[in-house]
Amino acid sequence: MASKSVDRRGALALLTSAVGGVGVGGCLGRGRTSDPPPSVTVLAAGSLNNAFENGLRPRVDARLQVEAHGSAEVARLVAGESKDPDVVALADVALFDGPLHPPWYAEFATNALVVAYDDDDAGGRRLAEAAPDRWYRPLLSGAVSLGRTDPDLDPLGYRTLFVLELASEYYGLETDLREAIPRREQIYPETQLVSQFETGSIDAAVTYRSMAEERGYDYVSLPPEVDLSTPRFADRYATVRYELPSGKLVAGAPISYGGTVRYDAAPVRGVFDRLTNGTYLDEFGFVVPDDYPTYTGDVPDGIAN
Incomplete structure (x- = not known):
């Protein structure tokens, strides 16, 4: 097993002013309560579902909405515009070279069969x-x-x-x-x-x-x-x-999980930071190499240091 991952960048601060003017104390005035936290949608590989639901969810401030399928199906759903999530997380980064073509992605965990x-x-x-x-x-x-x-x-x-x-x-x-x-x-x-x-x-x-x-x-x-x-x-x-049915030829390779942000907003970045850096992945049987997460493509400022 690789040594446990650490939060190398720390969580990106959530900009509460971007989600409806939530007050610092969680109260907007006499008799009024704060707005609910922002919702962030994640479309994920089925093998990530338990880790996201029971490991990631308690570690983020946003209301996490996770939907899980096989990664090839996830990629097709997004590429075909049947699904429109904030974050995509796949079990094979090869799928980011078709049918999905994001400008960048992060690799954040490995596994074994x-x-x-x-x-x-x-x-x-x-x-x-x-x-x-x-x-x-x-x-x-x-x-x-x-x-x-x-x-x-x-x-x-x-x-x-x-x-x-x-x-x-x-x-x-x-x-x-x-x-x-x-x-x-x-x-x-x-x-x-x-x-x-x-x-x-x-x-x-x-x-x-x-x-x-x-x-x-x-x-x-x-x-x-x-x-x-x-x-x-x-x-x-x-x-x-x-x-694959699309005609894409996938080759054997070391297993690596990857994710990308599709809508760049502070709450989404906060979830993605925890998703790709949290030690929760070790707790759910994944391996996080010391040099992960690694990044490919035109990564936005502030995502990777």
């Missing part, structure tokens, strides 16, 4: 017994029911395919796991994937480590050559590809 399992059922125990180096065998034999997400809707879905292909090469298998394991009935929405353990629908899931840890499920850690977590294996990761 794991195979989570439910140790309370027989299928989960079979997978645990096959770990750490033969975890794929019960998946190939059908002895473990697997859950995954839709590669057309979110990076977790296509990263699952990347992991399977990379694992085939890493373990020197004649069988292509990417071809042999996936089936359509395995697919669930990202925000509901790990909860399928609780309904008994699946025994295991390829998911982000953060999602397994926040729910308290056991998981098989994959080799860094496979789990998309380690920059020094970027060239290896880049050998795998997936074509």
Whole structure:
């Protein structure tokens, strides 16, 4: 684990005069109460939803409105003008190079893929017994029911395919796991994937480590050559590809979460500062490298120092 992130810039001050003349003492006069805090909307990757709702929300002054979907779907919704959020936060910064094209973005956290399992059922125990180096065998034999997400809707879905292909090469298998394991009935929405353990629908899931840890499920850690977590294996990761319905070809790369501000206002900047700098991300299973957040593009004055 990287060391915990610190608030390197500190929160940007919220300009209360910009939100309706709220009085310093929170009271506008006898018998009157202050206006409610400003609302800031965030459209986010499904894997960020819990961290934003339960970690970020208590740390900001604004009324936070979070909506979560798979990142590829988020990008399409914004690019197609179906959604108009103040802040966009995605699980794959490649999506900021199409279908979204913001003038700048910040990278603020990393993650790893794991195979989570439910140790309370027989299928989960079979997978645990096959770990750490033969975890794929019960998946190939059908002895473990697997859950995954839709590669057309979110990076977790296509990263699952990347992991399977990379694992085939890493373990020197004649069988292509990417071809042999996936089936359509395995697919669930990202925000509901790990909860399928609780309904008994699946025994295991390829998911982000953060999602397994926040729910308290056991998981098989994959080799860094496979789990998309380690920059020094970027060239290896880049050998795998997936074509989205738009025709965009995404390549394997170290996992990095990114966000951008679409409407520049003091309350939005305040939320974005906390979103990209808060130690809350470590608490929810993400990794925040010491040099994060990092910035790409024409970053406005005052966003990054």
